[in-house]
Amino acid sequence: MRRADPIGIFDSGVGGLTVAAAIRRVMPDEKLLYLADVARQPYGTKSPRTVTRYAVQAAEFLVGRGIKALVVACNTASAVALEAISERFPSLPVLGVVEAGAAGAVAASVSGRIVVAATEGTCKSMAYERAIAGWRGDSRVTCIPCPLFVALAEEGLTDGPIVESVARHYLAPLFDGSGGEDCLVLGCTHFPLLADALGRLAGPKVRLVDCAQATATLLVETLAGCEAPADTGGGLTLIATDAPERFSRIAQRLFPTMDEASRVELADLF
Amino acid sequence: MRRADPIGIFDSGVGGLTVAAAIRRVMPDEKLLYLADVARQPYGTKSPRTVTRYAVQAAEFLVGRGIKALVVACNTASAVALEAISERFPSLPVLGVVEAGAAGAVAASVSGRIVVAATEGTCKSMAYERAIAGWRGDSRVTCIPCPLFVALAEEGLTDGPIVESVARHYLAPLFDGSGGEDCLVLGCTHFPLLADALGRLAGPKVRLVDCAQATATLLVETLAGCEAPADTGGGLTLIATDAPERFSRIAQRLFPTMDEASRVELADLF
Incomplete structure (x- = not known):
């Protein structure tokens, strides 16, 4: 080196x-x-x-x-x-970025109820579930494939009514307050571009984790x-x-x- | 052969x-x-x-x-x-499929005012404009890149509020009735999967051309x-x-x- x-x-x-x-x-x-x-x-x-x-x-x-x-x-x-x-x-x-994002999520979540928005490939791999469980055994990780977010970000559509409706489509049921989820990992490097809309949907009590940092x-x-x-x-x-x-x-x-x-x-x- | x-x-x-x-x-x-x-x-x-x-x-x-x-x-x-x-x-x-779709559009359009919904690559190539002009010199072709339609179709989201809002985003200004457009070419083989929503948006006076047929x-x-x-x-x-x-x-x-x-x-x- x-x-x-x-x-x-x-x-x-x-x-x-x-x-x-x-x-x-x-x-x-x-x-x-x-x-x-x-x-x-x-x-x-x-x-x-x-x-x-x-x-x-x-x-x-x-x-x-x-x-x-x-x-x-x-x-x-x-x-x-x-x-x-x-x-x-x-x-x-x-x-x-997955191991880094998982570490960030464990640091950010109090309840251990963590949502990961990611691609289909990332969700199917169970890589976030494995990495987070390695640090915190009592965590509950829900990984949601959000492929349209990639297409939206690539097209420069990063906020507004279309982004909001797609975000609701994928994520609204997880942030209705009933499950205690307090952390949303932006588990695809495209998703920080949509952070404003995703943060509004998740609500003020949910911390967003950006894998980049x-x-x-x-x-x-x-x-x-x-x-x-x-x-x-x-x-x-x-x-x-x-x-x-x-x-x-x-x-x-x-x-x-x-x-x-x-x-x-x-x-x-x- | x-x-x-x-x-x-x-x-x-x-x-x-x-x-x-x-x-x-x-x-x-x-x-x-x-x-x-x-x-x-x-x-x-x-x-x-x-x-x-x-x-x-x-x-x-x-x-x-x-x-x-x-x-x-x-x-x-x-x-x-x-x-x-x-x-x-x-x-x-x-x-x-482009030459076939262009021929279909020329047959379907009375006014010669033709909208082509396609990918960025197809629109940039001007291939539809060239092919249609070869058959009908007084045509006016508007090619609109609609990349999100591909992601929607690949994900199986072929109708409903998200598809409608994306369709409005791309196409509504072209079908407000002021330009005389009477033909919409589904200029990507994914788009026929969204034909119902696109047909409703374009209205009953607009003929849809599917390149497959x-x-x-x-x-x-x-x-x-x-x-x-x-x-x-x-x-x-x-x-x-x-x-x-x-x-x-x-x-x-x-x-x-x-x-x-x-x-x-x-x-x-x-």
């Missing part, structure tokens, strides 16, 4: 940029190398076999460029492919002693497997002060 | 099954070989470069299995990749003289690049009397 090497981050699309932005806030001297597998997104509706194949290819690509740690900034890939990636690269520190916190612990030298000044390299212009537009909104957000490389993984 | 060979059909997912079903209704003796590139769907949000690459791979796969004609049962792939496929296989009859009609003309021998009894072979069980469930709804719909092969294109 070389201190000056970048931290590799990948997601199927733009969602993981929220994770990259959170990492940059807490570790501004690190270089970040971000790969978006836009040509094959979304991952959340695909089988574990296919998502694992794509995720291992993405990891191989980033490792080939030279990285000191890997952040799987996609909940679906974290849920189904983290083990395969770790086995492929046994000496590389590999972090997933939780992942950044966990990464600081993982890299303790291997932080980049402070004189590197950080940096951001963006790579997409399709449509780099569209990707760059969204990246510039998340990194308004960084020129690098306007330059997105196009790469083929397959 | 051997009469007994199957007709190859491909789409990114389940949408093209409506085309396969329409072909089966008019040509029950033909064998159909259907490929769904589920591992990389959707195509509609991706760049022409990537969609063309996927579509040519799908065509190569089907040609490798032996087919007498190819139906591109995905509007996005028809819009951007039909030429590349025809160049790659110059002696194979290749039909796309139009494509079957065009195929009959293309294959004139090369129909399968009547004693073959037809048949259906389904292949998916991911999650064959999920694909099979939807196929069995569209082909309830065919045992073949319960058997879906898994294949890798890449």
Whole structure:
């Protein structure tokens, strides 16, 4: 692990940029190398076999460029492919947003009644249930697949009557006050974009957990002693497997002060 | 072209099954070989470069299995990749749903004011505008990208308040009666699944054009003289690049009397 090497981050699309932005806030001297597998997104509706194949290819690509740690900034890939990636690269520190989000939920919930809004792939994997139960045995986790949230966020429809009606469709029965749920995990990196509408629906007593911040916190612990030298000044390299212009537009909104957000490389993984 | 060979059909997912079903209704003796590139769907949000690459791979796969004609049962792939496929296989009859849908629209519209609901990729390609203008020079075509319709259909949300509000979001301004629009082309093979809600929104004076039926009609003309021998009894072979069980469930709804719909092969294109 070389201190000056970048931290590799990948997601199927733009969602993981929220994770990259959170990492940059807490570790501004690190270089970040971000790969978006836009040509094959979304991952959340695909089988574990296919998502694992794509995720291992993405990891191989980033490792080939030279990285000191890997952040799987996609909940679906974290849920189904983290083990395969770790086995492929046994000496590389590999972090997933699911373990970080689960830790955040355990810290945020008093009642232990936790709702996870996620993709179909993440819900089917039971990864959140397993991770949360590992920390708190008396928890009760309800994982709800919300695939339309991804399409809404990708289209920039992040609030308003359509978002509200879709949110009610998925989540209203869980937050009628009868079950004592006090925590909503945004278990897909797209969902923080809809946080305002989801927070209103869940109500003021429910705490929202955003995996991005939780992942950044966990990464600081993982890299303790291997932080980049402070004189590197950080940096951001963006790579997409399709449509780099569209990707760059969204990246510039998340990194308004960084020129690098306007330059997105196009790469083929397959 | 051997009469007994199957007709190859491909789409990114389940949408093209409506085309396969329409072909089966008019040509029950033909064998159909259907490929769904589920591992990389959707195509509609991706760049022409990537969609063309996927579509040519799908065509190569089907040609490798032996087919007498190819139906591109995905509007996005028809819009951007039909030429590349025809160049790659110059002696194979290749039909796309866009040209068929455009012909259907010209037949259905009196005013020449035509609305096409489609994916982003189809709209950007201007393929419907070009095809319709080729038949009717005084037409006015408005192509509206409706990406959320794909997510709704894939999730089985085909009617009800959410579908109605999304349909209003995209289409209401076009059907307020002021523009004389009298035809709505369902320019994505997913959209016929939402036809009831879209028909109510457009109103009784607007004719809906479903590309599936139009494509079957065009195929009959293309294959004139090369129909399968009547004693073959037809048949259906389904292949998916991911999650064959999920694909099979939807196929069995569209082909309830065919045992073949319960058997879906898994294949890798890449």
